[in-house]
Amino acid sequence: MNVRSRLVAISGAVLLAFGAEAGAADVDHQRLLKADKEPDNWMTYHGSYNSWHYSALKDINTSNVKGLKEAWSHVASRSTRGLQSYPLVVDGVLYYSGSYNQVWALDGATGEVRWQYKQKLNDDLVAKQTHSPYNRGIAIGYGNVYMGTLDGKLVAIDMNTGKLKWETKLVNSEKLTVGFTGAPLLVKDKVIIGAQGGEWPDRGPIFGVDARTGKQVWRFYTAGGEEGNGDARNTWGGDSWKTGGGGGWMPGGYDAETNTVWWGTANPAPLYDWSGPDYKTNGARPGDNLYTTSVILLDPDTGKLKGYHQELPHDAWDFDSATGEFIILKRDGKKYVVHPSKSGFVWVYDDQGKVQNVWRLVQNINFVKDITPKGELVGRRDMTAGKHTNLCPFIAGGMSWNMGSYNPQTGLLYKVGNEWCMDLEIEKTTPVLEPMAQLNIGANFNITHPTGGKAHGHVSGRDPITGTKKWEVKFDEPPLASLLSTGGNLLFVPDARGWLHAYDARDGKELWKHNNGQGHNGGIITYRAGGKQYVAVMTGWGGLAGDDYATFFGGTFAQMPKDSGIIKVFALP
Amino acid sequence: MQSGRHVGGDAEPAAAPGAQDQTSAAAGESFDVNKLFAGSCGWCHSKGGREAGKGPMLMGTALTDAEIISRIRNGKTGQMPAFAFTEEQLRSIVVYIRALKPE
Numbered sequence: 001m002n003v004r005s006r007l008v009a010i011s012g013a014v015l016l017a018f019g020a021e022a023g024a025a026d027v028d029h030q031r032l033l034k035a036d037k038e039p040d041n042w043m044t045y046h047g048s049y050n051s052w053h054y055s056a057l058k059d060i061n062t063s064n065v066k067g068l069k070e071a072w073s074h075v076a077s078r079s080t081r082g083l084q085s086y087p088l089v090v091d092g093v094l095y096y097s098g099s100y101n102q103v104w105a106l107d108g109a110t111g112e113v114r115w116q117y118k119q120k121l122n123d124d125l126v127a128k129q130t131h132s133p134y135n136r137g138i139a140i141g142y143g144n145v146y147m148g149t150l151d152g153k154l155v156a157i158d159m160n161t162g163k164l165k166w167e168t169k170l171v172n173s174e175k176l177t178v179g180f181t182g183a184p185l186l187v188k189d190k191v192i193i194g195a196q197g198g199e200w201p202d203r204g205p206i207f208g209v210d211a212r213t214g215k216q217v218w219r220f221y222t223a224g225g226e227e228g229n230g231d232a233r234n235t236w237g238g239d240s241w242k243t244g245g246g247g248g249w250m251p252g253g254y255d256a257e258t259n260t261v262w263w264g265t266a267n268p269a270p271l272y273d274w275s276g277p278d279y280k281t282n283g284a285r286p287g288d289n290l291y292t293t294s295v296i297l298l299d300p301d302t303g304k305l306k307g308y309h310q311e312l313p314h315d316a317w318d319f320d321s322a323t324g325e326f327i328i329l330k331r332d333g334k335k336y337v338v339h340p341s342k343s344g345f346v347w348v349y350d351d352q353g354k355v356q357n358v359w360r361l362v363q364n365i366n367f368v369k370d371i372t373p374k375g376e377l378v379g380r381r382d383m384t385a386g387k388h389t390n391l392c393p394f395i396a397g398g399m400s401w402n403m404g405s406y407n408p409q410t411g412l413l414y415k416v417g418n419e420w421c422m423d424l425e426i427e428k429t430t431p432v433l434e435p436m437a438q439l440n441i442g443a444n445f446n447i448t449h450p451t452g453g454k455a456h457g458h459v460s461g462r463d464p465i466t467g468t469k470k471w472e473v474k475f476d477e478p479p480l481a482s483l484l485s486t487g488g489n490l491l492f493v494p495d496a497r498g499w500l501h502a503y504d505a506r507d508g509k510e511l512w513k514h515n516n517g518q519g520h521n522g523g524i525i526t527y528r529a530g531g532k533q534y535v536a537v538m539t540g541w542g543g544l545a546g547d548d549y550a551t552f553f554g555g556t557f558a559q560m561p562k563d564s565g566i567i568k569v570f571a572l573p
Numbered sequence: 574m575q576s577g578r579h580v581g582g583d584a585e586p587a588a589a590p591g592a593q594d595q596t597s598a599a600a601g602e603s604f605d606v607n608k609l610f611a612g613s614c615g616w617c618h619s620k621g622g623r624e625a626g627k628g629p630m631l632m633g634t635a636l637t638d639a640e641i642i643s644r645i646r647n648g649k650t651g652q653m654p655a656f657a658f659t660e661e662q663l664r665s666i667v668v669y670i671r672a673l674k675p676e
Binding site for chain 2: 080081124127128129130132133199270423425426427428429430431432435436438439440441442443444445446447542544547548551562563
């Protein structure tokens with residue numbers, strides 16, 4: 001080989017190496033920043049950093065949606081508790097995760113399997129977990145599919161081959177019992193993911209991990225912060241911060257203009273405190289219990305706390321703020337961040353985390369009399385040990401963890417609301433840490449109908465800033481899946497009984513529906529592959545909120561399988 | 574209501590009121606089965622086990638003592654997690670279930 005040939009060979013090898021790297025770098029921070037400019041793809045859990053769960057695609061629209069047909073489907077093996085995750089699509093390939101940390105890459109036009117990945121798990125540990133074995137989503141970037149595992153790892157899987165690239169143990173799940181179920185969020189060169197928490201006696205850390213190497217770069221403790229980074233342990237009586245719960249178990253959002261990650265945190269443990277009104281000095285965890293049931297503003301590069309707002313100081317009702325997307329939008333030149341929560345209220349912030357408004361999405365709320373537009377709780381219902389009746393909403397929340405949708409064409413936020421209540425008996429529990437951590441709920445309880453009516457759900461289209469209702473559709477049981485709205489003026493609502501509905505996003509008129517054979521409890525997206533628009537929805541039943549339906553609502557729910565998961569994909573013929 | 578920018582301090586947290594009855598329970602330590610049930614079981618077994626909820630009603634169960642202990646210890650895939658309770662705790666839970674009466 002002469003020198004010139006060798007040089008060509010070397011540059012060929014370099015090209016190959018870079019070619020692989022270039023392919024692998026297909027989804028990077030710059031591309032994610034402009035995700036809304038690529039409606040053919042759905043590259044991150046919330047669709048874009050604005051968390052609108054909206055696609056500008058309009059090939060399928062109000063005038064032709066009645067012709068929508070099933071194009072293909074894929075059955076997810078070992079689907080214990082159904083498919084609760086979100087599909088992602090990049091350049092014609094659909095990626096999704098299922099129970100037991102399985103991941104599939106499918107041809108977006110045909111559903112043909114390109115690869116499947118099955119995480120090797122600690123099965124003995126998974127058998128001891130209550131909030132398990134579902135996975136709620138993945139992230140994609142730098143040639144990798146990122147996923148948090150039930151046993152406390154973050155893994156990177158090669159998006160082209162389905163082979164494991166690296167895995168990093170972040171949580172001692174063997175001791176703490178909990179791990180990861182929520183989707184990671186890729187911001188610049190960091191993968192950010194929050195641990196499960198809330199009712200578990202840990203401190204709910206959120207992690208920032210180097211997206212290329214898997215090295216942990218930062219960690220933020222949602223229960224109490226730590227020395228040098230938001231130390232708030234003095235908002236917890238005694239050592240209660242050590243078993244405080246917290247946790248950011250769903251993915252947050254990102255505001256690139258301020259370089260701020262917004263993340264919601266879970267309730268403190270035990271869920272139900274027995275302090276009564278003297279919660280500042282009394283009960284299991286005296287004090288405000290920062291940063292539980294809060295939104296926190298983090299620097300994505302360092303994990304430093306930039307700001308926060310505690311939506312429910314000393315949450316005594318399990319209405320955590322870990323649920324709810326951070327919808328970033330502008331109106332009259334001003335930027336807002338809109339955050340729905342389990343409480344049934346929706347908080348509206350400016351981009352520094354200052355409250356601009358609070359409005360209620362559901363009617364049956366009595367854990368407080370009200371929350372003022374400035375965010376002040378009025379008439380708290382702080383309970384003592386013993387029996388209490390008719391606490392509203394039910395523990396599953398006025399809104400559950402799945403996502404709504406904001407449509408910039410209609411200017412409306414679409415969201416599911418839940419009208420249900422509960423009776424409970426609060427017990428003075430003690431955190432159990434040995435031999436491994438156990439749930440710390442603090443009450444026995446049961447779901448009830450609201451006074452003077454039946455439990456039900458609704459989907460409404462509202463002004464995201466004021467909450468003014470434009471239209472509403474009622475459901476006999478609260479839908480528990482995410483929503484999707486599109487540039488075709490459609491709103492897709494996957495309901496609990498198994499019907500996928502398409503409504504006119506402008507007025508709520510039903511235009512199409514199809515029964516998928518089992519309830520929905522996961523994500524829904526639209527994308528284009530081979531020039532054709534598809535709608536993909538997760539099916540499968542058996543999540544924590546839906547587990548009460550068989551006994552409480554009966555009917556079809558008593559027969560619905562809880563070990564089945566199918567992704568269904570629709571298109572026009 | 575606290576809002577906005579938080580200034581992190583490097584000092585140890587200031588003295589705060591002590592949490593009541595909030596010491597961690599070590600394995601084998603004497604415990605109250607009512608607390609244990611409300612801590613870990615009541616989420617799924619409604620009204621303290623007197624009604625079906627996410628999980629079945631426990632009051633009047635047809636399972637034998639050994640079957641109850643086996644189910645708690647091993648769980649049931651997709652239905653109930655396994656619990657790492659001590660022998661004493663497991664026996665107490667059986668006694669608790671057998672003693673359940675309608676309210």
